[in-house]
Amino acid sequence: MGNSSSVLDSVTSFEDINDIQKALQASPDPTDVDVIKAFHACCYVSTTCQRLQCILEMFLKHGVDVNATDPTTQWTILHHVFASQKTFVLPYLLAAGAKHSRDVNGLSPSDYLPKSKRDHFVRIYMQQCDDVVVPTAMTPAGESCEVQMVHDWKRDTHELGELLHVKCKGTAGYVQLIYHENDSIDSLQEEAVFDQFINVEGGERTLSFSTSHLPEMAVVHVLYVACDKQMMHRRIQATDGPLRMQANVEKYVFTVNGEAFHHGNPILDGMVFPTMREFQQFMKMLKSDKLQSVAYVDDSINNQLDDTTNDTTPSQHPGSPEKRHPNGGKASLEPTELQLESNQQEVESPTCSSLVAP
Structure with a gap:
């Protein structure tokens, strides 16, 4: 087993704090993935506040970035602090330069802590978060989520056996299809959101999907939910014009x-x-x-x-x-x-x- 792996082993099964110090000395690269994982694993060590702070300080003095993220989940040390409910070390980490950020699911650290468990340390953290704009991985700060449906509904008719083509441009998002029979909106039916995340940033994208399962006469509308991958900062654009579709009957x-x-x-x-x-x-x-x-x-x-x-x-x-x-x-x-x-x-x-x- 490599040296960096022994750092993680030392944190998860340590009996003496000196074991972690020796493992760090044998792992000179503070940016190694396993060293960062060991730094994050410190939050799950069953120990006192003072002792946990000493362990975290050893990693920071070794050169580990306090805002280092897990490459898979994009979790920082703050995410692990809230998930393990070790909020008593928040003042120390914030003083060391820990920044608020979202993970791969678009969630901030405080989202992983039940409201009933929020103490005065969390309240101070939340006050600081209110003054900070947290960018997400899919939506850079300052970029608005907008989309424009450019499909000309009045010039196209489709039979149910044909694919329906919709052009859109703007930011990334999801597509949803809704329809109702004839001219009555009382029986509005909603289709499931398409699973795939559609990236149309910086250009135009044509989407194709089947409508063969719809009634013979249906008025169809398409919703485009412009958002980041985590459905944050959503903005919905709908098509106004109905699309009439006739079943594949005789000519x-x-x-x-x-x-x-x-x-x-x-x-x-x-x-x-x-x-x-x-x-x-x-x-x-x-x-x-x-x-x-x-x-x-x-x-x-x-x-x-x-x-x-x-x-x-x-x-x-x-x-x-x-x-x-x-x-x-x-x-x-x-x-x-x-x-x-x-x-x-x-x-x-x-x-x-x-x-x-x-």
């Missing part, structure tokens, strides 16, 4: 020049185009995000359509096409780019060859 039927066709885009559901030219014109305006009407349907054509066709092509104010819910209700959809599945051919050809007949 939507529309009519061009009296012939029925189907497509995966729900905005085409039930629409009627008298000629191919008007259909192409509609698609160009849809893709350029300049759609100002539902469909190019002549009044003469409208008069010839039966009641069923009229129900599938309701008139409404410009710029707000409607689609049918599975339950018969209507849901307003914002103008959106045509989103095609990988196995769907884009509809732009001036002939009917690009459309798939039923």
